[in-house]
Amino acid sequence: MANFTAADVKALREQTGAGMMDVKKALTEADGDAEKALEIIRLKGLKSLSKREDRSASAGLLVAEVNGTVGHMVEVNSETDFVAKNQKFIDFANAVLAAVVAADAKDVETGLAAAMDGETVQDKLNGMAAVIGEKLEISRVVRVEGENVDLYLHQTSPDLPPQVGVFVVTDAAGAEVAHDIAMHVAAYMPGYLDRDSVPADVLDKERATLEKITLEEGKPENMVPKIVEGRLNAFFKDNCLVDQAFARDPNKTVSQVLKEAGAKVTEFVRVHVGA
Numbered sequence: 001m002a003n004f005t006a007a008d009v010k011a012l013r014e015q016t017g018a019g020m021m022d023v024k025k026a027l028t029e030a031d032g033d034a035e036k037a038l039e040i041i042r043l044k045g046l047k048s049l050s051k052r053e054d055r056s057a058s059a060g061l062l063v064a065e066v067n068g069t070v071g072h073m074v075e076v077n078s079e080t081d082f083v084a085k086n087q088k089f090i091d092f093a094n095a096v097l098a099a100v101v102a103a104d105a106k107d108v109e110t111g112l113a114a115a116m117d118g119e120t121v122q123d124k125l126n127g128m129a130a131v132i133g134e135k136l137e138i139s140r141v142v143r144v145e146g147e148n149v150d151l152y153l154h155q156t157s158p159d160l161p162p163q164v165g166v167f168v169v170t171d172a173a174g175a176e177v178a179h180d181i182a183m184h185v186a187a188y189m190p191g192y193l194d195r196d197s198v199p200a201d202v203l204d205k206e207r208a209t210l211e212k213i214t215l216e217e218g219k220p221e222n223m224v225p226k227i228v229e230g231r232l233n234a235f236f237k238d239n240c241l242v243d244q245a246f247a248r249d250p251n252k253t254v255s256q257v258l259k260e261a262g263a264k265v266t267e268f269v270r271v272h273v274g275a
Contacts, residue, residue: 150178174263
């Protein structure tokens with residue numbers, strides 16, 4: 001009989017995030033040697049990586065930080081919330097973030113190629129997936145830069161790590177209101193910064209839809225353009241950050257809040273895990 005205790009099983013589970021039966025089998029095969037058991041878990045996991053390729057990794061977490069005028073955010077995905085809230089996984093995600101920041105990565109490709117403890121982030125990701133036994137992914141790497149960068153991370157559930165992350169980039173004058181605007185972006189989910197940011201094809205499609213609806217309502221044809229423009233204003237108010245009613249004071253638009261502060265938002269990014 002292998003020489004290990006329940007405490008040994010618990011310790012290896014906490015170290016790897018692997019299932020109890022997998023840990024027990026590995027310890028048995030390793031005759032109670034924790035280091036050998038860890039290697040067994042890792043090797044078995046690597047062999048099964050290809051079998052997990054068609055599985056969905058839509059759970060996970062966001063890690064982010066701001067260094068002066070530059071912000072980085074990384075979405076690290078797992079298959080289950082159970083893994084997402086495991087401290088081993090959280091520590092790994094923070095280590096990935098550190099590697100991404102050090103490499104000043106701007107996208108997933110450069111993030112995965114970043115150096116991490118003598119290997120690449122991709123190598124470390126594969127190793128962690130092998131140990132945990134779930135498909136793991138890094139699905140987004142975001143980099144923003146500006147005079148002032150504000151970060152807001154939101155937990156959608158108190159027992160899970162952050163699932164929503166927002167960067168708001170402003171000029172220097174915007175530092176006073178940037179965090180409130182970042183919280184607004186998290187809640188109100190604007191798709192665009194302003195009307196000029198809406199892609200032409202999106203606007204054309206929305207206008208065509210509104211024209212069709214207006215005509216089907218039996219409105220006089222000569223009135224349709226004016227009615228459509230009015231309805232487009234409603235679209236802008238729903239989808240453009242500066243046109244939205246401000247979360248903390250719905251009597252003002254975000255544009256008015258910025259004007260009062262003498263500030264300007266130059267960019268924002270909102271990320272929701274799995275979306």
